[in-house]
Amino acid sequence: MVIKNVNLEIVIGVTxxxxxxxxxxxxxxxxxxxxxxxxxxxxxxxxxxARISSQPGKTQTINFYNIxxxxxxxxxxxxxxxxxxxxxxxxxxxxxxxxxxxxxxLKQVFLxxxxxxxxxxxxxxxxxxxxxxxxxxxxxxxxxxxxxRSQVQKNIKAIRNGLGLQKDDILIPFSSETxxxxxxxxxxxxxYVLGSPDExxxxxxxxxxxxxxxxx
Numbered sequence: 001m002v003i004k005n006v007n008l009e010i011v012i013g014v015t016x017x018x019x020x021x022x023x024x025x026x027x028x029x030x031x032x033x034x035x036x037x038x039x040x041x042x043x044x045x046x047x048x049x050a051r052i053s054s055q056p057g058k059t060q061t062i063n064f065y066n067i068x069x070x071x072x073x074x075x076x077x078x079x080x081x082x083x084x085x086x087x088x089x090x091x092x093x094x095x096x097x098x099x100x101x102x103x104x105x106l107k108q109v110f111l112x113x114x115x116x117x118x119x120x121x122x123x124x125x126x127x128x129x130x131x132x133x134x135x136x137x138x139x140x141x142x143x144x145x146x147x148x149r150s151q152v153q154k155n156i157k158a159i160r161n162g163l164g165l166q167k168d169d170i171l172i173p174f175s176s177e178t179x180x181x182x183x184x185x186x187x188x189x190x191x192y193v194l195g196s197p198d199e200x201x202x203x204x205x206x207x208x209x210x211x212x213x214x215x216x
Contacts, residue, residue, distance in 0.1 A: 001190055003045045003067065010064035010072075014091045018102045021064070024193045025072040025105045029096065029126055030112030032078030035142040038176035039112065040065070040075055043185065050075060060092065062099055071193045072105070080122035096126075100133040107192040108138060110185075115141035115155050115173060119162035127163045136169060138188060144175040 010019050030036045040050040044065065063075040076099065077092045100106070109130045113123050130137045141159055144152070156171060165171065170188070174181035 001068070001186055005066070005068050006044045006046060006049060007066040008049070008063060009066040011061045012064075012095075013061050014095045018099055019064070021072060021103075021105050023066070023070060023072050023105060024107045025064070025074050025103060026107055026189050026192055027074040027076055027099070027103075027109045028112065029076045029109060029130070029137075030078060030140075030142075031080040031114075031120065031122055034078070034112045034114050035176055036075065036078060036112050039140065039142060039174060039185075040073065042176050042179060042182055043073065043189070062095065071189075073189075074099075074106075079126060080120060097129055097133070100129065100135075106135075108188075109135045110140050111137040112140045112142050113159055113163075114143055115152070115159070116143055116146055118158050124163060136166075139163065139165065139169065139171040140181070140185070141171060141173045142176070144173045144180055145177045 010021070012019065028036055028040060037050040041047060044050070044067070050063070050065075060077055062077065065073040065075065067073055076096050079092060079096070100109070111123070111127055111130060113119050119127070127137065139159065141156060147155060152173060156173065159165075160169075160171065172181045172184055172188075174185065
């Protein structure tokens, strides 16, 4: 998709009603330090439109970015930040779950996990929430540039096993630094918004690290 216009159009908090939009939505979820803002900025071809905070867990809203007046890219609050109180975590969780349950325009959810680590309990909980609300989320394994190419397959397998993914679930390795995986993400987003995406987990893995980094 060629990005012509981006506008942060709707911001809702824990007490807000989920908006009834008229455009298709794709949502992005992930723990607080997984690189979600960096991925969203990369998708929107902007350097700093989605705020990248030095304080994980600071974002407490659901943000709706209008893209070209044809879709909303929805940024869900980061979860799992240890310094946030349990009561705040519970409120964020309820807000996210309310959105997943009530949005009539939500076409797909992208769940971000850190490719360097096994999925956390919070990652698994979010994955189960998404599945229980009728979606098979696309998994985006971020920070691809932070591991050696030789580690990629092993780490992808660990993520698949940790989340309990099915064989045909899509997993895309991604780097906000090198932009590996970006075009494939947009192909999927375009598909969910405009038509049927080309599914296939093997394609998602292979294309994601074809030119992988050898960094430690």
